Amino acid sequence: MKVGLFIPCYINQLYPQVGIATIELLEKLNVEVVYPSQQTCCGQPMANSGYEYESVGAYNNFVNNFKDFDYIVTPSGSCAYHVKKHYDIIPQTEEVVAVRKNVYELCDFILNVLKRKDLGAAFPYKVGVHKSCHGLRGLRLGSCSEVVEEKYSYIEELLNEVKGTEIMPLKRADECCGFGGTFAVTEEAVSVKMGKDKIKDHLESGVEVITATDTSCLMHLEGLVNRNNQPLKVLHIAEILNSNISSKN
């Protein structure tokens, strides 16, 4: 099995620890991971801002880097979703079709391709799961509260096996955090309010660590937590699944 790792641009530059945790975790699970060094970005920032045509170069670069892999794994539901849903504006060559089909969000890949659940992690904290929208309603990494369907959640299935972790219930389990790419800046007031409300829900539930499949949402939430000195830590799910902390401090 040839697995290519895609590390989103902002993780690469701003949150390298998330990429490191992802690669270490996959290697622990005996996956041989290749990191194509010429990769950049999936093109989402421009496309969601209405400049899809400016992202064609990024799309082609992505396909060139990943066309030779059986699976493309990324610690970002949002990027995986973008490749799957929006790479329809470039010619649908065999390579493009294959790349779109084979791209997986990390938890999805571990659970549904590797068929692994207990990853041997230990993380003795109260964790609040932020269900990032593109993963949830785009990739269907879990059931959402709007749809009448059986309840499931890939990220929680994996977290449930982590020793010491307690998943805390939220009042609004799957409301958006308000990041939304350039929305965070163009609609600053609403974006910030949404983030504040999200954090309040976690705090009121006694959460110590917020986690998600997407660093983009977490960057927004962390920005608010840090600015307001709130007693919360923010970690990507890869960092938790790659942890081996047997007891609190």
Add this chain to the structure above:
Amino acid sequence: MSHPNLASIFNKDEKRVDWHDKALWFVRHKRDRSVHNVKGWESLRELGHGIKAHTLSNIDNYLIQFEVNALNNGVQVHWAANAEEHNQIVHKILKKNNAKKVVKSKSMLTEECHLNPYLEADGIEVIDTDLGERIVQLAKEPPSHVVLPAIHKDRHQVDELFQEHLGTEPCDGDPQYLTAEARKHLREKFIQADVAITGVNFAVAETGGFVVCTNEGNADMGAHLAPVHIACMGVEKIIPKQEHLGVFLRLLARSATGQPITTYSSHFKKPRKGAKMHIVIVDNGRSEQLSRPDFRASLHCIRCGACMNTCPIYRRSGGHSYDYTIPGPIGSILSPGKDLKKYSTLPFASTLCGSCSDVCPVKIDIHSQLYKWRQIITKNTPQPFIKKKSMKVMGQIFAKPSQFEKIGKVARWSLRNLPKSFINSKPNAWGKARDLPKGPKQSFDDWHKQREDNKLKNK
């Protein structure tokens, strides 16, 4: 004003935002509880979607069938290409009947056509009889929601409005007293009315009949008391068969308020003896929207308001921030078709979270349409130079790995070394309320390269 501007004004009063958000979330939650009890809810949505798609593809035939049947039932049918024509037709009917006083039940179409000011200019009194609509009418405001038109007003504001306009006693916003007073006031208007105008929720091609849904019975009260009933409908209200009501009435009530059925689902078919009934069928841009393959599904909408209740942005910016007759997610995909430039910020008033599409009872792919409008807007309306340029530059950087690495280094260095006050200063909207991440020394690329080098060395 643009959506971000109006939204940030709304957000100046955080308590009000909280209250507005909670009120609507409550309705969304009621909807959840109600639909999760319906076996086959998702098939029902699928069916609703299918019937609407089929109907839109054959809309000409169904409308003609409807007209024939309505005429046979003794109803007079009128066609209006646009708002202006619609208003003229209604006005003419009123004139012919010497009508001075009109009661109107909720109709987003007449809002869209600005019927009230048109009639009022000729000295005709138009009273909105839906309680919420009456409240916003007294406040001289447009509705802020399609089902809950006065949801942006709290009971104390209503108390004040009623004191001023209806002469009520101060009551500390006692809802019971206020509704009782409103009822008294409206009863009087119902009795005096020369003509009743209603909207139409569903028009049935096979029978020529139509259905109006209200929770207050105000459509019936108006139509049964006045000698003339005018029902105004957009062309997309047509459904082929009576039996399809079994799908749509179930979807509508639960999605709108969580009720199993709307309190009054009134079926109208023919005028009663001595009375007259008119139907005005209005296009007003709908066939144009129908001609846009990417956006035609927006005409499936049954105006349940669920996409508003679920939208985290709508709940925190209020219906008026959209500055369009139909606010919220559905308004944001309808309005650009009307005036691309004026409504150019609406498709961007979304995180593309997709909740609207999942909640919509007729499965409109609302968030995908928002994305598509964005692509059209940036090409066809003037965009800030800086935005255009930065997108181009970003596109070039991401297309070339070597450039990407250089730029990344500079960005990380800046985040680490520039003072916080500079990074979070004015032009940076991110930093007003949020910290930026601390730029790490090493990117993932650097770390990975180092690791690969070490591996080689240790071989």
